[in-house]
Amino acid sequence: MRKIMIIGAGDLGVRVCHELAHSDRRWEVRLVGRAEDEVRRHVNLIRFSALQRGYKSRVDHALADLDDVDRTAEVIAGFAPDVVFLAASLQSWWVIGTLPAERFQRLYAANFGPWLPMHLVPVHKAMLAVRAAGSGAIVVNAAYPDAVHPVLAGVGLAPHVGIGNVANNVPALRCSAAEILGTAPAEVDVRVVTHHYVSHRLSRTSDIDPSQLRIAILAGGRDAMPDVGLTPLLKPLTTEYRRTGGLAGQAMTAASAMSVLVPLLERREAVVHAPGPLGLPGGYPVVVGPGPVRLALPPGMTDEEALAVNRSGQVEDGIREIGDDGSVLFEESAMDVMRRELGYHCVKMPLSDAEDRARELGARFARYREGVPR
Ligand SMILES: NC(=O)c1ccc[n+]([C@@H]2O[C@H](COP(=O)([O-])OP(=O)(O)OC[C@H]3O[C@@H](n4cnc5c(N)ncnc54)[C@H](OP(=O)(O)O)[C@@H]3O)[C@@H](O)[C@H]2O)c1
Structure with missing residues (x-):
């Protein structure tokens, strides 16, 4: 039976644990947090609600504080996961949104980059623990992978791939393109290259610099982007296709996480979107599955072009x-x-x-x- 360990028992870690447990697929899930009573209750809620719906999931918990790298390594080695999902952070992105509106707007103007240490530190410690455990698990990280992964790549500790950000917009882009092309979303595939800076804004503003984003619309065996047009494609994301944001909106992030985790657990190849693959900055379409993660760029796009698009978003x-x-x-x-x-x-x-x-x-x-x- 394949095994997944989720490290970080906050909002996103618990959501992903819930999604994994509410399934009859055969995998074992262990949620790791540092506050015993809280983690146990989260796991009980997840187990009992899954049981109520007739699922035979195997979910339990373990305790580790990432500040204690040796203990975390013991916990990882003791479970021997195939996949580790990191959802730990010292201050999640939504926390500044809990400030009074006027103070939030002033601080939001700094963008996300300056908050990098809050995401980098726990991921760095988790990666040290994965190495100390001698684990060969695929590591998937949620915490600002667009920037955390290229930093950790510098010391050989980048997680294999991230989740969310670029991916969170893909379903709305498919719906928008399908509507313009007069077809169903299921008939339309998209390939998007862009950094967190842009993905965070796509549902908030249509004022996007086209040089910081590349999109191909794959429909009927060709790139239909010239028929669709960037402005008509993006505009509905801020109007009729705008989705709930904030904490409740992390349901979308959990779905994006599942789009990466499930193929990894099933050892099934899938083209998905993810930030920070291969220690690269920003977000890309990628292939995940039994083999190493690799890029699946829009037709005709080189790795260098994709990197340049993401580096310009990184600066923003x-x-x-x-x-x-x-x-x-x-x-x-x-x-x-x-x-x-x-x-x-x-x-x-x-x-x-x-x-x-x-x-x-x-x-x-x-x-x-x-x-x-x-
Ligand atoms: N990529 C995306 O699209 C996307 C979307 C949403 C969120 N995120 C990111 O995902 C991460 C998690 O988000 P969230 O909303 O779930 O945050 P959250 O609710 O604040 O959860 C973070 C968790 O990290 C834990 N943690 C912090 N330091 C730890 C340590 N030393 N040892 C063990 N656990 C530790 C916290 O534990 P305590 O509760 O004990 O403090 C908390 O449970 C953040 O980086 C967030 O920005 C990414």
């Missing part, structure tokens, strides 16, 4: 450059916002500084939330 997200050694140069404009709002300023971050930066960001954000003058 507030990250000027990620060095070969995993060091990060942040954009001054993004850091200006962080300095003004939080009193936080970091232009260059070697990987070894990430934990201190995460701690500082956390402390400054807590004061900001309380309205304490900085």
Whole structure:
């Protein structure tokens, strides 16, 4: 029986655990968190609701704090998973959305890049634990893979592939293209290359720079993008195809995670969308399955073009450059916002500084939330 371990028992980890358990497919699921009572209750709810619906799932839990890499490695080695799904973060993307609206808007202007340490630190520790466990599991990560993976690639610790971001828009793009072409969404396939910066905005604004995105619409054996047109394709994502956002909207992320995890568990080849494959920045169409993850770019697109599109989105997200050694140069404009709002300023971050930066960001954000003058 194939085995999957989910590390991080927050909103997304629990949703994905639930999705995996509510199925008669034969795999074992272990949810790992650090707050015993909470994790046990999550798993009981998942098991009991699955049983109520007649599923014979095998789901249990284990305890580990990622700060304790040796203990986490023991927990991984003890289960010997085929797939590890990372859903741990020091501050999820939606947390700043819980600020009063006016303060949220001011801080949102910094974009996502400056928050990188909050996602990077737990993933880095989890990867150290996977290595220390001697595990050969495929590692799939949810926490800002567009940027976390190229950083960790610098030290040989990138997870194999991410989930979400670019993928979260694919169903709406298929619906929009199908409507324009007068066919069913099931008859339309899309191939999208873009960074988190753009994928995060596609359902919020139609003001997208076309150079930061490549889309092919595969229908009837050809690329129908010239018939569809970028503006008519994207516009409905902000109007009739706009979906619920925030925490409730993480149902879409969980579905995107399942689109990657299920083929990996079933050892079945599938073309899906994912951020951070092969340690690359941004998001791509990829093939996952029994073999190594590989790119499945739009017809005629080179790897270099895909990389350039994603690097331009990365800069917009507030990250000027990620060095070969995993060091990060942040954009001054993004850091200006962080300095003004939080009193936080970091232009260059070697990987070894990430934990201190995460701690500082956390402390400054807590004061900001309380309205304490900085
Ligand atoms: N790619 C996408 O499309 C997409 C979409 C949604 C979310 N995300 C990302 O996915 C990640 C998880 O999101 P979420 O909404 O589920 O966040 P969340 O509800 O805050 O959950 C994060 C979890 O990480 C755990 N954690 C933090 N440090 C830990 C440690 N040292 N050891 C063990 N567990 C630790 C937390 O545990 P405690 O509860 O004990 O603190 C919490 O359960 C975030 O990075 C988020 O930005 C990505």
